[in-house]
Amino acid sequence: MTTTPTRTVPPYRSALHPARAGFGRLLRAEWTKFWTVRAWLLVLAIGAVVTVVVCQLGASGSSVSGGPPIVLGPGGEVVNDSFRFTHRALTGDGTVTARVTGLKDASGKGLGPWAKAGIIVKSSLKPGSPYAAVMATPGHGVRMQWNFTHDKAGPSSDPAEAPQWLRLQRLGGKLTGYASVDGRKWTRLGAVRLDGLPRTVQVGLFLAAPVNEVVHRSFGGTSEVAGSGQATGTFDHLTLRGSSTDSGWSATDVGAPDPDAPLGNSLPGASTVSPTGTYTLTGQGDIAPDENSPDMVQMSFQGVFVGLIFMVALGTLFVTTEYKRGLIRTTFTATPSRTKVLAAKATVIGLITFSTGLLSTAIGFTVAQKTLRSNGFKPPEFPDLSLLENPASRAVVGSAVLLSLVAVLALSLGVVLRSSAGTIATVVVLVILPQILSFALPLPVAQWLLRATPAAAFAIQQGLTYYPQVQHNCLPESGCYPLTPYHGLAVLAAYAAAAFLLAVWTLRRRDA
Structure with a gap:
């Protein structure tokens, strides 16, 4: 009996450097994947438009008139x-x-x-x-x-x-x-x-x-x-x-x-x-x-709170859709390094939401400031705020970072939970619910929530400086946060990093 020799086909080896060109290829693949799904583009566009519109609506509902004479200090502050x-x-x-x-x-x-x-x-x-x-x-x-x-x-x-x-x-x-x-x-x-x-x-x-x-x-x-x-x-x-x-x-x-x-x-x-x-x-x-004046900077970013929901949905769908349709197996077959795939997805979704958030918050802040001026928020009590100077620039860029970190957080939890509804609900509970509850809970509990949960990141939108030599009540409904702007944003960054590490651990221990 004649036996036919079996031909062994060598496995495919990419000619690209696994540490450099390989990750670049993954970035291009994930970038292309995002821009070819119309539903994701629609969610991104709606989120940007809603952010601008709600910023404008929030500003149009605020007005000021009358009041005692304004006293300005040597630095122009009230x-x-x-x-x-x-x-x-x-x-x-x-x-x-x-x-x-x-x-x-x-x-x-x-x-x-x-x-x-x-x-x-x-x-x-x-x-x-x-x-x-x-x-x-x-x-x-x-x-x-x-x-x-x-x-x-x-x-x-x-x-x-x-x-x-x-x-x-x-x-x-x-x-x-x-x-x-x-x-x-x-x-x-x-x-x-x-x-x-x-x-x-x-x-x-x-x-x-x-x-x-x-x-x-x-x-x-x-x-x-x-x-x-x-x-x-x-x-x-x-x-x-x-x-x-x-x-x-x-x-x-x-x-x-x-x-x-x-x-x-x-x-x-x-x-x-x-x-x-x-x-x-x-x-x-x-x-x-004088720390009793309304915060004109924070009043111009009310749309971020609503636009955030769309970025949560976008970060979630960017990974759970592949799990739902079974396409994630194809992705992991082409690129066995699952950590690199997750890093590429997080990079792409982070850059897209940051860029879109930066544009929408910059436009939203500009139109909201114009509306507030027409509603009585005028100098000298409310000085003109330049988009390119602090605290406005910090709030605009920080809000964009907030949106991107929330999208990465949702992406990472989507890998862990593999459920669109469950992931969106979890992120909303972590980021949005503490902000809402802080308006009603006892102050010690409310301030603890705004220190220990990702909702602390909204402190990046504070425009007022709270001086330690002034006795004041830090009330969430007045826009006051117990943490400084950058410390608050760091809390959200820590949650996003922890969720990403959890997603890496889950990918290595669970089948696709």
Whole structure:
């Protein structure tokens, strides 16, 4: 019997370098695969259009009018600048020294942690003018602050318990702050330079007491507890070394609103001096950035919240469709390295959603800003925001990154779950549901959700700067997030990376 020899066909070997050209070939294949499926292109286009439209609709539903006069600081930011001031003119260089002997609530409602009693060198009595101050606070010890947005910590000392000596020295445009517990040994707090400081400035004692509002939210509703907005500070050993044209100390309520105006609810301050040289100041107000204005940047990105759903669907369908039709076996047969296939898919879907998101958010932000301007959000309270400058550029690019990371997250979970409906539902629960629940849950729980879930990434759209030297309630419904913009985006990136690694592990252990 004659046997026919069996011919062995050698397996196909690609001539491309497996590490370089091989991955490039995969990228081209996945890119081509995406652009040849019309349904995916339609989802991408609808998502981009919906993002722009909802940005516009959200802006058209917001308006502002009236309000108290706006005070701008040296940097053009909106500030609060109202306090009780016992002052004298200082011409040229000089030093002002005083001891804070007490700081207490003047109304019996509780003293806020950022009530301030100290000494100040101010360019003029005009609200918003440059200044440097050294102060004692009940909740944050001794501080040196200047030009509203700058703050530096000093010794931790409560003026209600122990006297604190304070000193400010002026040499030209340079202001140096000092603190002491005994008036002999001084600790240098810092030195700052105030640009444009005139030769004659106002120096002396000041007292400010912002209203201490604390918001509590539980399942039964929201309550607000307002502490005192008025405090009394006592000082002694007030001395001024330098040339002054004033014969004595004067008292002024800087920035006090007109009590006859419709919004005027300011209580007049008081200043007294005893025969022994003890000065008592009673007043209210604050010297700090104003954080109560609406966030015009965040208000321009409401469409991202809706457009995100389309990117979730796109990232999911990009892989689950192949599982549903069995085409994933063909892909893995042609390219046995499943990790490379997944990396190519993630790269392609990430680049496509980022590019589309960047275009749609840039257009959405531009049209929303135009609408907000027409609805009363105008300078100087709401300055013009350039698309190419922070915080607008950070929010636009960050929102595009957010959309792409969510698409990669959906792609990776699609590999794990192999179900379109299950994957979309899971990603929506992870990213969107925490944002919605944060509006109703108790604040500690809501803030935990916005720290620990991918919803933290929406912090990248914040346009307002929240300064640590300002007491504020970080409410999700006001657009405030407990994490900084980049830290919030990093949380989503960590989830996407973890999901990708889980998908790699699943591919290696499970049949296609």
